[in-house]
Amino acid sequence: MITSPRQMKVIQHSVETLTSALVSGRQDLAKLYSKYTKEERRLLEYGFHQGSPGSLFQPITVHSDSDWIPAHPEEPQDFESFYRDPYRKTPNASQNTIYIQTIGSFGETGVQTDEYVEWLREYCQAFFYGLSVKLLPVVSVAETRCSFRVNSNSHNLQILTGDLLQFLGNRKPKDAFCIVGITMIDLYPKDSWNFVFGQASLSMGMGVFSFARYDDNFYTRNYAGRLKKQLRLKQGDYSVFEGYYTPPITSTLLLRSCKTMTHEIGHMFGIKHCQWLNCVMQGSNHLEESDRRPLDFCPICLRKLQVSISFNIAERYKALLHWMEQDPSPAARPGGASACQSAPLFPKPTEAFHTSKLWLCRCLDILEKR
Numbered sequence: 001m002i003t004s005p006r007q008m009k010v011i012q013h014s015v016e017t018l019t020s021a022l023v024s025g026r027q028d029l030a031k032l033y034s035k036y037t038k039e040e041r042r043l044l045e046y047g048f049h050q051g052s053p054g055s056l057f058q059p060i061t062v063h064s065d066s067d068w069i070p071a072h073p074e075e076p077q078d079f080e081s082f083y084r085d086p087y088r089k090t091p092n093a094s095q096n097t098i099y100i101q102t103i104g105s106f107g108e109t110g111v112q113t114d115e116y117v118e119w120l121r122e123y124c125q126a127f128f129y130g131l132s133v134k135l136l137p138v139v140s141v142a143e144t145r146c147s148f149r150v151n152s153n154s155h156n157l158q159i160l161t162g163d164l165l166q167f168l169g170n171r172k173p174k175d176a177f178c179i180v181g182i183t184m185i186d187l188y189p190k191d192s193w194n195f196v197f198g199q200a201s202l203s204m205g206m207g208v209f210s211f212a213r214y215d216d217n218f219y220t221r222n223y224a225g226r227l228k229k230q231l232r233l234k235q236g237d238y239s240v241f242e243g244y245y246t247p248p249i250t251s252t253l254l255l256r257s258c259k260t261m262t263h264e265i266g267h268m269f270g271i272k273h274c275q276w277l278n279c280v281m282q283g284s285n286h287l288e289e290s291d292r293r294p295l296d297f298c299p300i301c302l303r304k305l306q307v308s309i310s311f312n313i314a315e316r317y318k319a320l321l322h323w324m325e326q327d328p329s330p331a332a333r334p335g336g337a338s339a340c341q342s343a344p345l346f347p348k349p350t351e352a353f354h355t356s357k358l359w360l361c362r363c364l365d366i367l368e369k370r
């Protein structure tokens with residue numbers, strides 16, 4: 001590690017370290033790597049020139065001891081150790097669908113919830129290019145029969161992750177590569193814990209994640225999800241969830257949701273936290289660190305995903321760019337304006353994706369020698 005003038009630590013790996021993390025010294029894996037086109041290899045090796053002007057990939061920076069890497073020392077996972085991991089999961093012809101189960105509402109109306117989770121579905125389908133991503137019908141919190149409580153510090157409603165995982169396990173379709181539960185209600189894993197962003201069982205191919213704390217107001221006094229202190233809850237009476245506060249749908253919330261979903265689904269393939277370069281697979285301990293992560297993979301994690309799904313790298317980037325550029329106005333949708341007259345559509349807020357959009361264009365320039 002070297003210290004930059006701003007006192008943050010920059011994790012700068014040598015070209016040799018990054019080469020062996022990406023390509024591997026094993027002959028068969030080096031041979032597999034040589035099957036990438038010249039342009040693809042050029043893009044992947046941009047990672048070796050991290051931080052130089054115009055570089056597509058930046059080194060990881062550690063801003064404080066509460067960041068993930070100092071707080072959770074982990075063994076770094078290079079491409080070779082990923083490839084050799086007997087527990088990693090690869091989609092196959094009979095299990096190649098990612099299922100998303102929405103629990104409770106996103107936004108103020110059912111239509112808004114449907115619209116929001118459809119944006120997430122489309123984003124995941126572009127990100128895990130080649131797999132199909134399907135939505136299971138939205139369920140209310142009551143339908144999961146989960147335990148719940150009011151957090152004694154933040155006074156917001158929380159639901160128990162273990163119960164939700166059990167619920168998901170019972171609903172997991174046979175062709176599922178994995179099933180991911182998402183909710184805007186805050187989560188807790190056990191009574192003694194304050195909260196958890198999510199919990200997953202990689203061996204069972206399922207996980208549940210909450211976006212409640214991605215609300216800009218969550219940690220402020222004006223957070224509208226706070227309940228009155230004297231409120232008494234009765235287990236089994238889910239009426240308290242009816243009309244309960246959900247964060248406003250903003251571009252930042254959508255960006256954070258997309259990041260969390262893809263990071264967590266990335267783990268389902270056996271991809272561990274990235275310690276090589278700035279990457280969506282970096283661990284994050286708090287919101288500021290999570291916001292610092294880029295939206296996409298570094299070259300090393302990209303290769304891990306690519307061998308798992310066998311997509312064409314340029315095609316995947318094009319699909320992601322298309323999702324960001326899609327005209328959100330109802331009139332631009334084929335049949336959209338007339339078919340949905342009674343149900344107002346909400347435009348997809350993609351402003352927060354602007355930097356990622358430019359980045360994708362630059363990647364495609366390299367891949368297509370534009």
Ligand SMILES: [Zn+2]
Pocket residue numbers: 263264267273282283284
């Ligand atoms: Zn993680």
Ligand SMILES: [Zn+2]
Pocket residue numbers: 274275276277278279280281282297298299300301302
């Ligand atoms: Zn990475």
